[in-house]
Amino acid sequence: MSKATLTFAVLLAIAFPLSLLAGRVWIDPAATPNAAIILAELRLPRSLLAVVVGAGLGSAGAAMQGYLRNPLADPGLFGIAPGAALGAVASFWFGYAASAWLLPLFALAGAAGAMALLALIAGRTGGIALFTLAGMMIASLAGALMSLAISLAPNAFAMSEIVTWLMGALTDRSWREVWIAAPPTLLGIACFRFARRDLDALILGDAAARSLGMRPGALQAWLIAGVGLTVGSGVAVAGIIGFVGLIVPHLVRPLTDRRPSQLIVPSALAGALLVLVADSVARVLPTVTELRLGIALSLIGAPFFLWLLLRMRKGLA
Numbered sequence: 329m330s331k332a333t334l335t336f337a338v339l340l341a342i343a344f345p346l347s348l349l350a351g352r353v354w355i356d357p358a359a360t361p362n363a364a365i366i367l368a369e370l371r372l373p374r375s376l377l378a379v380v381v382g383a384g385l386g387s388a389g390a391a392m393q394g395y396l397r398n399p400l401a402d403p404g405l406f407g408i409a410p411g412a413a414l415g416a417v418a419s420f421w422f423g424y425a426a427s428a429w430l431l432p433l434f435a436l437a438g439a440a441g442a443m444a445l446l447a448l449i450a451g452r453t454g455g456i457a458l459f460t461l462a463g464m465m466i467a468s469l470a471g472a473l474m475s476l477a478i479s480l481a482p483n484a485f486a487m488s489e490i491v492t493w494l495m496g497a498l499t500d501r502s503w504r505e506v507w508i509a510a511p512p513t514l515l516g517i518a519c520f521r522f523a524r525r526d527l528d529a530l531i532l533g534d535a536a537a538r539s540l541g542m543r544p545g546a547l548q549a550w551l552i553a554g555v556g557l558t559v560g561s562g563v564a565v566a567g568i569i570g571f572v573g574l575i576v577p578h579l580v581r582p583l584t585d586r587r588p589s590q591l592i593v594p595s596a597l598a599g600a601l602l603v604l605v606a607d608s609v610a611r612v613l614p615t616v617t618e619l620r621l622g623i624a625l626s627l628i629g630a631p632f633f634l635w636l637l638l639r640m641r642k643g644l645a
Contacts, residue, residue: 386599389573496622571629
């Protein structure tokens with residue numbers, strides 16, 4: 329076990345039980361009435377879902393930054409997160425979100441559609457530039473279609489539900505969402521692990537990586553599957569939660585030898601920790617209504633992104 333993996337595993341083990349107690353009303357298991365029911369049915373699934381969603385986004389960010397060799401890459405760049413969001417928006421627009429299972433199924437279908445379109449456009453021999461541009465095109469198209477859906481919402485209630493859901497949150501989530509998100513996330517992280525040797529080879533450049541046996545088509549397939557499963561399942565149960573895939577690899581990288589393969593598991597743990605802590609803080613803040621998790625992480629991520637840009641500019645000067 330690497331130093332980074334051990335560090336974030338220990339921090340996560342400390343933060344998780346504290347997250348079960350945190351909230352507008354702090355729970356004392358020995359004194360709070362019905363504490364066991366509250367913990368088992370409300371707090372525990374929400375905290376587990378934060379861990380699952382954060383692990384998926386963190387590992388996807390590490391894999392993407394390794395593949396694109398760009399420290400500013402984010403999972404949303406592939407267009408899969410916007411595709412999943414578009415699927416969820418469609419379920420609200422057509423009135424299917426009232427069913428507990430149809431909203432996540434629509435979101436997963438949207439992610440699958442974005443994955444298929446990305447693979448079709450990039451092709452088996454498409455380079456990194458084509459792959460990135462295809463992802464940006466899909467993200468732009470999905471964003472435009474979501475804006476169209478909001479502007480043509482059949483009623484004010486549907487519009488409100490769409491906008492609220494897109495902000496991202498773990499409020500009122502249950503064990504159902506945990507079972508929806510956990511298996512795809514674990515499979516997605518496994519896809520990144522299968523691609524780890526090819527990701528490491530890319531550090532030497534495309535030509536050298538090919539000479540070492542890196543297969544671009546296979547690597548793209550693993551990444552499309554991994555990002556689709558991790559990000560798509562996260563969006564399906566929690567909405568849009570940004571900046572995790574951007575922030576986490578930067579926090580983890582100094583603790584590793586900087587090879588992409590060594591970032592994936594620690595980034596999954598660090599992403600889980602970040603989302604868990606952010607969700608706990610959102611619960612504790614004395615606001616009139618609970619701060620949406622997506623907004624909280626954007627308030628953290630935007631200054632962090634600006635700091636990265638300033639640091640890169642200073643390095644180029």
